[in-house]
Amino acid sequence: MGGTRLCGYGGKILRVNLSTGKISTQPTEKYARRFIGGRGINAWIMFDEMSPEVHPLDPENLLIYGAGALLGTMAPFACRVSIETKNAFNGGVGSANCGGHFGSELKFAGFDNVVIYGRAENLVYLWIHDDEAELRDASSLWGKTTWETERTLRSDLGDEGIRVSCIGPAGENLVRSACIMTDRAKAAGGSGVGQIMGSKRLKALAVRGSKPIEIAKPEEFMEAVDEARRRVERAPDTAAYRAAGYYGVESVSDGKPWEAGFRPVRNGQDDYWDPEKIRKVSGEAMARYRKRILACFGCPVGCMPWMEVEDGPYKIRGEGWWNNSSNSYCTRVDCVNPEAALKCHLLANQLGLDGDNAAVVIAWAFECYERGLLTKKDTDGLELTWGNHDAVLAMLEKLAYREGIGDLLAEGVKRASERLGKGSEAFALHIKGQDTLDGIRISKGWAFGIVTAPCAGRHLRGAVHSLHPEEFLSYEGVPRRVFLQEQFKAILDMTGICLYNHGILSWETRYEKTAAELLARITSSATDIDLSAEKFMRIGRQVHNLEKAFNTLHAGFTRRDDYPPQRYWNEPVKSGPYRGERLDHETWERMLDEYYELHGWDRQTSWQTRECLERLNLRQVADKLDRFGKLPS
Amino acid sequence: MACSFHHSEHRFFSPALSSTRVSRDNDTGEITMSIDSTCDACSNESAPLCVRYCAYGARSVVK
Ligand code: SF4
Numbered sequence: 001m002g003g004t005r006l007c008g009y010g011g012k013i014l015r016v017n018l019s020t021g022k023i024s025t026q027p028t029e030k031y032a033r034r035f036i037g038g039r040g041i042n043a044w045i046m047f048d049e050m051s052p053e054v055h056p057l058d059p060e061n062l063l064i065y066g067a068g069a070l071l072g073t074m075a076p077f078a079c080r081v082s083i084e085t086k087n088a089f090n091g092g093v094g095s096a097n098c099g100g101h102f103g104s105e106l107k108f109a110g111f112d113n114v115v116i117y118g119r120a121e122n123l124v125y126l127w128i129h130d131d132e133a134e135l136r137d138a139s140s141l142w143g144k145t146t147w148e149t150e151r152t153l154r155s156d157l158g159d160e161g162i163r164v165s166c167i168g169p170a171g172e173n174l175v176r177s178a179c180i181m182t183d184r185a186k187a188a189g190g191s192g193v194g195q196i197m198g199s200k201r202l203k204a205l206a207v208r209g210s211k212p213i214e215i216a217k218p219e220e221f222m223e224a225v226d227e228a229r230r231r232v233e234r235a236p237d238t239a240a241y242r243a244a245g246y247y248g249v250e251s252v253s254d255g256k257p258w259e260a261g262f263r264p265v266r267n268g269q270d271d272y273w274d275p276e277k278i279r280k281v282s283g284e285a286m287a288r289y290r291k292r293i294l295a296c297f298g299c300p301v302g303c304m305p306w307m308e309v310e311d312g313p314y315k316i317r318g319e320g321w322w323n324n325s326s327n328s329y330c331t332r333v334d335c336v337n338p339e340a341a342l343k344c345h346l347l348a349n350q351l352g353l354d355g356d357n358a359a360v361v362i363a364w365a366f367e368c369y370e371r372g373l374l375t376k377k378d379t380d381g382l383e384l385t386w387g388n389h390d391a392v393l394a395m396l397e398k399l400a401y402r403e404g405i406g407d408l409l410a411e412g413v414k415r416a417s418e419r420l421g422k423g424s425e426a427f428a429l430h431i432k433g434q435d436t437l438d439g440i441r442i443s444k445g446w447a448f449g450i451v452t453a454p455c456a457g458r459h460l461r462g463a464v465h466s467l468h469p470e471e472f473l474s475y476e477g478v479p480r481r482v483f484l485q486e487q488f489k490a491i492l493d494m495t496g497i498c499l500y501n502h503g504i505l506s507w508e509t510r511y512e513k514t515a516a517e518l519l520a521r522i523t524s525s526a527t528d529i530d531l532s533a534e535k536f537m538r539i540g541r542q543v544h545n546l547e548k549a550f551n552t553l554h555a556g557f558t559r560r561d562d563y564p565p566q567r568y569w570n571e572p573v574k575s576g577p578y579r580g581e582r583l584d585h586e587t588w589e590r591m592l593d594e595y596y597e598l599h600g601w602d603r604q605t606s607w608q609t610r611e612c613l614e615r616l617n618l619r620q621v622a623d624k625l626d627r628f629g630k631l632p633s
Numbered sequence: 634m635a636c637s638f639h640h641s642e643h644r645f646f647s648p649a650l651s652s653t654r655v656s657r658d659n660d661t662g663e664i665t666m667s668i669d670s671t672c673d674a675c676s677n678e679s680a681p682l683c684v685r686y687c688a689y690g691a692r693s694v695v696k
Pocket of ligand 1 (some may be wrong): 077079099100294295296297299300301302303304498499500501
């Protein structure tokens with residue numbers, strides 16, 4: 001511990017015990033040279049400090065915020081915060097991630113990570129400002145939406161520049177699909193992070209900072225930043241994204257993203273949607289509600305539209321409408337009303353629901369209704385018929401407040417289907433027990449990455465995809481691509497670079513190494529930690545292995561947990577250009593063999609071997625797995 | 634950010650050291666920018682850094 005303060009960092013890790021009210025700090029340097037920042041440092045603390053007996057909702061579960069190492073600098077796209085915890089769905093790795101301005105403000109306040117432990121007696125919030133932190137009573141915030149919470153805290157603390165990361169009613173009511181909402185619109189979703197924050201009786205973190213971030217080698221740093229900026233300007237998609245946001249470019253005329261099956265239709269009964277329906281909610285159709293494009297801290301592109309429905313029953317305005325919003329509130333429930341869909345998205349943000357998870361369990365309920373497994377009696381009179389957008393809106397409220405059927409759905413799709421039974425488990429879409437949004441029958445690399453990722457079922461993890469059919473339909477080389485991509489994704493999460501843009505940073509080659517080299521240059525010149533692309537990828541692999549070991553130890557996962565939902569094996573795509581596509585079970589098994597081989601993991605159990613862990617300088621991890629009998633014999 | 638780099642003689646990033654502020658109203662989505670009297674038009678730089686580094690072209694030098 002100790003030593004000179006590392007450049008590039010806020011400098012301290014904040015530790016908060018909600019049970020005792022004790023607050024302490026330690027130097028970030030203790031962890032930074034080994035695990036860089038963000039998700040890397042969080043993953044180590046999770047593995048090192050958590051005992052396998054701890055239940056996700058126990059006070060002993062940790063909830064850790066980690067700002068990426070490049071936040072608060074001029075590195076383009078450096079804005080992401082990783083939130084790690086024990087997953088509320090499955091007891092394994094819980095990991096969520098969001099952009100915005102919160103993370104850089106945390107660094108300007110002098111902190112890189114915040115490790116939260118225990119449970120407060122009454123609702124509290126954590127107020128962090130220049131080297132200081134204090135817990136404050138939040139009883140007046142009980143029941144407030146995420147937007148109201150931000151508004152109230154800014155007004156109470158008298159500073160409109162304060163950044164707020166908080167839960168809404170869904171988190172307070174311990175709904176598994178609750179997210180942590182940051183800057184009103186950036187959802188750190190999945191893993192039940194909002195439920196866990198709610199279980200700790202922590203309503204919000206509010207942060208304000210004015211401290212500088214020192215750069216180790218300013219000249220080299222700015223040269224590398226200039227190179228990144230040149231790549232951004234040269235990338236063919238930059239201008240289009242700036243003008244319309246990411247979703248804005250998803251038009252009917254360029255139907256590829258729709259056809260590639262990333263958006264399952266009617267709870268994944270199909271992966272192809274009628275172009276007439278697409279036309280109603282495509283990027284072009286949504287343009288009429290888009291007033292401007294906003295960006296996260298340090299983002300030279302911007303992808304976030306400010307949307308307004310000016311009148312009518314769905315009148316609302318706010319930030320956001322992403323590619324996956326059209327999955328959650330359009331294709332998955334077969335709804336084509338753009339205004340209702342926008343209202344769904346912004347309502348979920350206010351309630352503190354992760355739209356990706358919430359939509360999965362709601363669409364499952366719709367399919368139960370279609371099959372007669374749920375009736376109007378079970379739904380308080382709501383007709384859960386495909387295309388009924390008003391029912392989707394009503395279900396979001398029920399879910400967030402655990403009202404009526406919302407109480408069942410609040411447990412997530414796996415538990416809800418087990419409780420209902422009647423064969424509904426067969427179309428409950430989850431991976432490793434966690435609700436999964438993405439369509440994965442058509443793009444094989446996308447599928448393999450999403451399913452094998454330690455924090456499974458989340459599209460920000462380990463997934464590789466391209467919009468070239470000759471690539472996305474093929475199983476060829478998929479395990480290797482995923483193996484590389486998962487290391488690279490860990491680099492992004494350690495530095496806090498937005499995933500949406502690594503394609504822009506490396507667009508010339510479409511290969512992670514180009515971007516890894518540039519990120520190594522930027523990070524080592526900012527921090528003075530000696531990094532090369534190879535070293536950085538190796539650290540990425542260490543982080544991935546830490547999470548894998550956490551899953552083995554805490555959730556008991558084995559090879560069987562690297563299988564996709566049954567529906568994607570058994571039911572092919574029903575229509576469109578990829579009709580008949582599905583995941584092939586035998587090929588999947590062969591891919592798993594190859595993938596485990598690449599990692600040096602045991603083929604039969606999927607567990608890590610001592611040898612592979614020691615090669616990665618993770619002997620401590622091997623020893624712990626050994627103590628619990630979790631190394632292959 | 635670029636502004637604070639200039640004011641700290643190319644050592645630090647910190648919005649608090651900057652002569653310029655960009656803020657957003659989260660109720661309306663509107664963005665406002667301001668520049669205070671500490672701005673020296675990046676006297677010793679080849680061009681004002683905020684102009685050079687604003688990816689959106691929101692800044693320009695008016696002679
Ligand atoms: S691309 Fe979008 S999410 Fe990513 S940093 Fe830019 S504005 Fe934020």
